[in-house]
Amino acid sequence: MPRLFTAIEIPHDVGLGLSxxxxxxxxARWIDPENYHVTLRFVGDVDDATAREIMFTLGQVRRPSFDLMLDGLDQFGGHKPRAVFAAVKSSPALMELHAEQERLMQRIGLGAEGRNYKPHVTLARLRDASSRQVADYLATRGPYRSQTFRVPRFVLFSSRDSVGGGPYLVEAAYPLL
Structure with missing residues (x-):
């Protein structure tokens, strides 16, 4: 089974604005707009039996749909920038969905996610970009803010083992109430 992760898809009109x-x-290696997403829980490479268990377990999630907004641009990596992203505005519903998925994945035997959760949409992965170049890019883009959008579902994505950035395939979709 390919590498798995759960995520929220970005609506076409919001993706167009991000593009x-x-x-x-x-x-910068820019992410294709059809691959924009907000990761909820990275799973990684698993065998087919574990993948089936993950798909079944995620089907038990019962949460209401909610609204999200992207608010601001930033970078990961500090003095050695490695990615530029659009930040997700603070959302209790999103954080609860993430926390529930983290608990479920641990319950079926996957290790805890090692990093603090910072919801975002990756726009570009960086190679050899200086912190000054990235700061200039962020400064010229001004304060970015998307329209608010509804999150009607989350998905289980697979990706092939690559450098990242897609293409991603929806393995299963889980509606929110």
């Missing part, structure tokens, strides 16, 4: 932020940063 307008592409360009103007050397060393």
């Amino acid at each position: 307008m932020l592409r360009g103007g940063l050397s060393g």
Whole structure:
């Protein structure tokens, strides 16, 4: 089974707005708009039996749909930037959905996620971009904010073992109430 993760899909119109932020940063490998998403829980490479158990377990999630908004651009990596992203505005519903999935994955025997959860949409992965170049890029894009959008479901994505950025395949979709 390929590498798995759960995520929230980005609506087409929000993705179109994000795609307008592409360009103007050397060393950036821009993510294709159809691959924009907000990761909920990275699972990783698992065998087929574990993948089936994950799919079944995620089907037990019963949460209401909610609204999200992207608010601001930033970068991961500090003095050695490795990605540019759009931040997700604080959302209790999103954090609860993430926490529930974390508990479920641990319950079926997967290890805890090692990093603090910072919801975001990756726009570009960086190679050899200086912190000054990234700061200039972020400064020229001004304060980005998307329209509010409804989250009607989350999905289980698979990806092939690569450098990242897609293509991603929806293995299962789970409606929110």
